[in-house]
Amino acid sequence: MRSSFAKSIYVGAAVLGLAGLSAVTTTTTASAKSSAAKVTSSKALTTDATTRNVTFNGTHALYTKPGTVKGAKVVATTTTLKRLAASKNGQDNVRAYRVATTNRGSVYYKVVTFDRAYRGWIYGGKATDKFAGGIKPFATTTEAKVPSTLNTTSYYTLAKTDASVNDGTTTTYKAPAWSQYKIGRTMKDASAYKTNLLQVSKAATTREGDTWVYVTDVTNGKLTGWVKASALKASAAVPASEGVTINYMDKATGRVVSSHVIPFKAKNPKFVNPTMDIYTDGNAANTELHNNKPAGYSVASGNAWGNSTLAFNATKGSTLVFYVVANAKTAQVPVKLVNMSTNDSTKLYDHLTRDQQKALVAATKAHKNQVVTGTTVSDSTVKDILADAKLTTFTYTVKGVTYKATLSSVAGGTSTGTTSTGTNATNSFAYYNVVKN
Structure with a gap:
């Protein structure tokens, strides 16, 4: 009788034990599910791109998902992010492009380094109108003075053009290299515009410590953009808008053989004595006028100016015709x-x-x-x-x-x-x- 009762108690206890274990397990699973945060809002950032450049604080890691969401994995540790924040390389600049909010009121930003080596979500505080938490705003360039070797009134050209080189010196850029995400060169090959005249207006320093200058292409606008200050060389030429364009015209054919812009002198603005081809600032313009005649041509006899009235009253930005004649050429030069x-x-x-x-x-x-x-x-x-x-x-x-x-x-x-x-x-x-x- 005791034995039978004992067995009954033992079996009953075993059943109760299994039931109790089942109850505990069920409770633990429910708790885990309820502890994971959920994303309640996720949208792309649409503010001006330059306002979305950020850097890491090194206080929070980078994750594949908002960090408290189930399944989030570490993309980069705080140690790695501190290294990126201290970098002197523009490729390590960071752009925020998406924001998410969880049901707990936490804000996460999705970010990417400019070289796209690191991409993921990072804690951004409790408000969507400012960067906080693991990131903060960052200026990828700082305003600088135009180098003393350059000035804003002179004209420059690119010292070299090479389509195979992408180092900030052989063409212009829409923004200094690696200072804006996915923003690069104005053109890959600038060789067709190597004589274009450029004027400097401002300067900036990049994360690398390089000085870039913004240039305006006064020839045709093709090269307007940013370039390293070291890429420019001074030019003696002036744009047509700032000088007097001389069209050397073949008097026999009426064809313009070549053109050249002579600097306009504000205090002596007129050409005089068309038969002598002298500009009123003296021999300098006269020399330049003759030195730039097309090869194989001489000044036409008589009045070489196409319009004497215009020649007497040349103004800045004007165009004049200057007649030339083809030289008599030998067919052979015997030796x-x-x-x-x-x-x-x-x-x-x-x-x-x-x-x-x-x-x-x-x-x-x-x-x-x-x-x-x-x-x-x-x-x-x-x-x-x-x-x-x-x-x-x-x-x-x-x-x-x-x-x-x-x-x-x-x-x-x-x-x-x-x-x-x-x-x-x-x-x-x-x-x-x-x-x-």
């Missing part, structure tokens, strides 16, 4: 061959093969080698002709003996005219070392 060992001088043309003769004539007809009849043929022009004709070293035959001639030096002379073969004599000489081949 004498001098055998340095014997000092014999003969016509170079006569010692050449038919192909070499054609090459010499073609070289003398090349635009860059042409000269005006009666003027001096420079040493460099003689060298260019021989190089273009591949006659710096060549072989020739005299009375069955073949010689090898190697150019040693040249001496330019006066061009007296042309012939169909290019053999007429001038005072130009080419001195060769000649040996039997």
Whole structure:
């Protein structure tokens, strides 16, 4: 009887024990679920991008989800975030772009580093109208003075352009590099605008400590933007709006051969004496006017100005026509061959093969080698002709003996005219070392 009762109590207790354990387990699970926060609001930040640049305080970690939401995992520890906050690299700048609120009233911001190496949610305090908690506002650049090597009244160009380089020196940027998220160059390749004139208006220092300047492209606006101060070189040129544009027009064809802008002088604003082509500030403008004539052209005789009235009353930003005429050009610049060992001088043309003769004539007809009849043929022009004709070293035959001639030096002379073969004599000489081949 006792034994049977004891068994009954034992079994009953066992059942009650299981039931009690089940009750405890159920209660614990419900408590865990209720302890996890829930996101009640999540939306994109729409304020100005520059106001959403932040940095880490190092007090809270970065998570895959708002930190108190179930399943949130650590993306970056507070140690890592402190390192990013102390960085001197613009790629470690941070942009906040989304905000979430939990049912407990906590605010979390979703952020990303500019290089996108770290992205996640971080505690942001209790209000959605300001950054707090683990982040705070951050200025990615600071206002700076324009470097003393530059000024806001002069004109500059890019010192170099290279599409393969992205270091802040070969093109302009919409913002200093890595100072705004996903904001980069105004263009990748600025080589087509390497002569564009730029004016500096302000400067800024980046997280790296580099000085950037904002430039306005006064030529056509293509390069307006930010560039490192070290990327600029001074230019003597001025934009059309700040000078007088001279259109050099071929008087025979009416075609504008080239243009050049001469600086406008406020205290002496007028051109005078059109036949002398003198600007009232003296010889400087006169020299610049003539030095920038298109190659191969001379000032037209008589009144070289297209409109004397305009020339007498030139104003800043105006355009004037200045007539030029194409120079009479020689078809060939004959050269004498001098055998340095014997000092014999003969016509170079006569010692050449038919192909070499054609090459010499073609070289003398090349635009860059042409000269005006009666003027001096420079040493460099003689060298260019021989190089273009591949006659710096060549072989020739005299009375069955073949010689090898190697150019040693040249001496330019006066061009007296042309012939169909290019053999007429001038005072130009080419001195060769000649040996039997």
